[in-house]
């Protein structure tokens with residue numbers, strides 16, 4: 001079933017029909033812009049004469065990036081609503097204010113954070129955002145703790161697992177992250193200068209590790225994870241904004257999966273930003289800040305989980321178990337991080353961090369990402385913590 005799609009002319013009447021939004025914006029004086037620049041959805045910002053605004057997100061019945069030739073159920077907005085419900089419950093300050101789901105129209109209404117920046121955009125511009133990496137680490141910790149057996153009863157978690165299956169979106173990730181970059185596939189593309197680097201990814205030793213990580217993605221139903229937590233799914237605050245430095249959005253890939261998948265998405269995307277800064281010869285302090293993001297996120301995550309452990313749900317889960325759980329999550333994060341970086345170089349839906357570079361610099365950055373990511377995937381069992389995470393392996397020649 002396809003529900004009628006909104007456009008800039010119909011949004012005001014839609015909002016006028018929503019009594020619950022009467023206090024949020026004045027529906028009689030709205031100006032509406034469609035601002036969706038992601039791969040999947042319609043996103044509208046509606047602003048009233050007093051300057052109050054709100055965001056409407058509606059799922060399209062196809063993949064926006066590709067077009068109507070790739071149909072995709074509008075039901076993914078239900079998964080996003082489940083994600084926001086959990087985030088509001090467990091990490092309310094780290095998501096935009098959520099005004100709920102209109103299930104009939106497949107529309108979510110959210111706080112307008114247009115004054116903030118998408119983190120990837122800020123990173124591309126060379127802007128440092130102190131505290132953002134810490135806040136997303138806390139986000140992952142709070143939602144993971146609250147939605148897993150660490151923080152909830154097994155009965156509640158089992159019910160949530162059953163209610164949160166998201167097979168269509170998970171299948172996109174299975175294909176785009178874990179399968180297609182390692183075979184000939186029409187979704188793939190890369191600079192000719194990278195031929196040898198990309199084909200080198202198809203050796204048996206690496207493919208065994210990719211398979212192990214894919215199996216973990218397929219089977220480890222640990223917590224309700226975001227499922228697509230790259231730097232394009234995070235807003236960062238303008239300097240001087242009170243409260244958190246970052247807020248997480250775009251939760252339509254949410255499902256019960258491995259906690260390290262979200263942390264890995266962040267690590268892999270920090271690597272892309274780090275590679276961009278390196279080939280652009282960004283100031284040393286900025287490159288050092290980027291190199292430290294993985295540690296900031298992990299340290300905030302670990303600290304938050306340990307803080308909350310005092311109230312953990314099942315006392316049969318021992319302190320030693322927690323140490324082992326954290327080690328496993330970290331190793332998963334390193335492995336998934338490598339694969340999330342590789343997919344943005346080789347597969348569909350590339351990242352602006354590299355795509356907006358000139359040819360020689362783009363190839364150099366991409367080569368550095370592939371080489372580094374591979375060491376993460378294959379060496380993850382030996383990477384004890386962020387201090388041991390291999391930094392960017394930059395090629396000798398950039399130009």
Ligand code: SR1
Pocket residue numbers: 039040063065172173176228348349
């Ligand atoms: C077909 S959707 C392509 C990508 O966009 C989303 O942001 C996810 O990363 C997905 O893999």
Ligand code: MG
Pocket residue numbers: 038039228233250
């Ligand atoms: Mg997204």
